[in-house]
Amino acid sequence: MSVLNGKKILLGISGGIAAYKTASLVRLFIKAGAHVQVIMTPASKDFITPLTLSTLSKNPVYSSFYEKEKENENEKWNNHVALGLWADLMIIAPATANTLSKMANGVCDNLLIATYLSAKCPVYFAPAMDLDMYKHPSTVETFSKLKEFSNTIIPAENGELASGLSGEGRMAEPENILRFIEADLERKLPLKGIKILITAGPTYESIDPVRFIGNHSTGKMGFDIAHAAANMGASVILVTGPSHFKLDNHLVKIIRVVSALDMFNACQLYFDQIDVAIASAAVADYRPKNPAVQKIKKDSDDFTIQLEKTKDILAYFGENKKNQYLIGFALETENEIENAKLKIQKKNLDLIVLNSLKDEGAGFGKLTNKVTFIDKNFNIEPMELKSKEAVSIDILNKIIKHYA
Structure with a gap:
């Protein structure tokens, strides 16, 4: 049984081409026995549909602070504080350079960042960007700052990138993200080995x-x-x-x-x-x-x-x-x-x-x-x-x- 069994996972998706992989990631979390809620940035919806993720997670997908209720057209507030407190774990994948910079500097201009700033649980992020962006001093500084916040980076992998280049910056594959989180949680378990x-x-x-x-x-x-x-x-x-x-x-x-x-x-x-x-x-x-x-x-x-x-x-x-x-x-x-x-x-x-x-x-x-x-x-x-x-x-x- 996975260490994720019964865990409440909040998956944040930002606007990068790797967002298409999150369908597989949600399925893997569900298969491991986790409960999954998804928050998308507006830009991420250009790469994968909320309907796909809602169907796989069996929960509504959130992407804005307010939504129109179909029956009476009233506005419904999506409570970012409640979402942040609900989660046992928050995973942001893909985490683009833009989203990572906002996380590091508290630029709270969308529901995902507002929820991240409200979360009390461990936070993992899986960077996804081109090679030069990944190596840029500002990105390296962002990684360092997020680590100081006790956030955990899921290292990017080497491979073919969307630009046509090949190198580091590719988001970790869903199976590797799952294994990384499971191994990290198991390593930190207080009674491991007893x-x-x-x-x-x-x-x-x-x-x-x-x-x-x-x-x-x-x-x-x-x-x-x-x-x-x-x-x-x-x-x-x-x-x-x-x-x-x-x-x-x-x-x-x-x-x-x-x-x-x-x-x-x-x-x-x-x-x-x-x-x-x-x-x-x-x-x-x-x-x-x-x-x-x-x-x-x-x-x-x-x-x-x-x-x-x-x-x-x-x-x-x-x-x-x-x-x-x-x-x-x-x-x-x-x-x-x-x-x-x-x-x-x-x-x-x-x-x-x-x-x-x-x-x-x-x-x-x-x-x-x-x-x-x-x-x-x-x-x-x-x-x-x-x-x-x-x-x-x-x-x-x-x-x-x-x-x-």
């Missing part, structure tokens, strides 16, 4: 072939952490109990298990290979000692099940960790802070993520969570109620800070 083991979901402990002891965990928290970690470049092993959630990412290896013993065995297999363990699963503390081979019949008014302790996965992590960074979860209903501190000491944790069932919006089956971080030095950091996706980012930021 291997993370995550446990998620409940465990089911069999009473008989039909019934089991379980809990209300859905696995969403663990899946959200795995998804976010992969997006940050980590290699993830996700060991999950029964859960309906799915995750399609080549950086995530999913191992589906049922019981606490299944989960323990899977974690034991991989623990020595990982850098970080995040134990977010709600693992059963006890299991039936002698599960029935056949379905138990309702023959008496009273029924007793003898339970025995399951193997403690988090304790195993703490006892066997070498350089691994170990994060545990605690779901408490009373004496939350004290119990969490005891768990840190007992399980040899580096960080615990404390949940309380007393907090509105927290707990099993919710889209949100309210956690408190407590580290091994007992520093306490309460967080506000957030989506579980946002909590996942907070957890991973702790890991990034650890490895910084």
